[in-house]
Amino acid sequence: METFLHKHQGEMLQLVEKLVNIDSGSTNKHGVDKIGTFLETCFQDLGFTVSVAKEMELGNHLIIQHKDIEKPEIIILAHLDTVFPIGTAKERPFRIEGNRAYGPGVIDMKSSLVSVLYAIKALIYENFDSYKHLKIILNSDEEIGSPSSRKIIEREAQGCKFALVMEPARKDGSVVTARRGKGNYTLIVEGKAAHSGIEPEKGRSAIEELAHKIIQLHELNDYKTGISVNVGLIEGGSSINTISDHAEAHIDVRIKKEEQINIVEGKLEEICSTSDVIGTKVSIEGEINRPPMVKNKQTRALLRIIQDVGDEIGIIIEDTETGGGSDASFTSSLGIATIDGLGPIGGNAHSEKEYLEVPSLVERTLLLATLIERLANK
Structure with a gap:
């Protein structure tokens, strides 16, 4: 999978650029739905079915799973919205300087959306069928507390053993195992x-x-x-x-x-x-x-699996706690083993200096794809 992802790194970055240059603030239904509709087509092209939970004022939510889904025990959570107002993408569009890419929402979390898509593509390319064991929720309102999507996340997570949440990794590459x-x-x-x-x-x-x-x-x-x-x-x-x-x-x-x-x-x-x-x-x-995301017994066990996968592909995985909120709290409170911060590495989210560490796009997509394969065979 590593060779496949490195070969498609340029394509992945082009897609990040496309998404970053679409304004999708939480209250911008048109922009959020534009990204959602585009990704809906991308996943359908891979043989996935997409159920659209329509909203009147906010953007629509997407529930994605393969048409031949088998015992879904993994749920992936990611969001389509950002915190930036209409016009921000035009004022400071996507750009790359050295090993960093900049732009509104580049790390929180448009790079993660690309990472999820290409992790699935890599699994399909290698003829693994582990993608048949997962659900993907792309919600439109995470940045404002997930008022309409919380019930969807909690409903779809029922019966799942593992929740992988695609908020960005911390600046030092750490994943998140606890949130207030x-x-x-x-x-x-x-x-x-x-x-x-x-x-x-x-x-x-x-x-x-x-x-x-x-x-x-x-x-x-x-x-x-x-x-x-x-x-x-x-x-x-x-x-x-x-x-x-x-x-x-x-x-x-x-x-x-x-x-x-x-x-x-x-x-x-x-x-x-x-x-x-x-x-x-x-x-x-x-x-x-x-609710708080607690580093409990289930989360510790999942962290050990992720660290083992990291060792296998040459990445040292550390974990940390944070005071910020995310949808990881919902799955964690249901007793599901939950790890957050599984997106690419970056920093300064919600600011004009928000950035993606470009090499981490392939690195963390490989981690995600390998982790899906490992968990599907647990």
């Missing part, structure tokens, strides 16, 4: 408006109440145990000379263990149960939308 869970909450304060010069005593400041609550929220941080609470965005008030009657705080919550969900949510409810500013009302809404 993530939640988004909005704290809402209702006060009473009044003119700040004429009758301020009649007002009840929502902003003042929100200030008290922000301090209390940040006091929940416990970095040693993996709990972090951050108020990242606040809104409130209508004018500088008006006592504010409305204010909001948007809160990012991260947890390391499943049991911390109830602990954190209990403390959030406690904070919002009373007002520090008499006459204001406080409420909170939101949830933990990604």
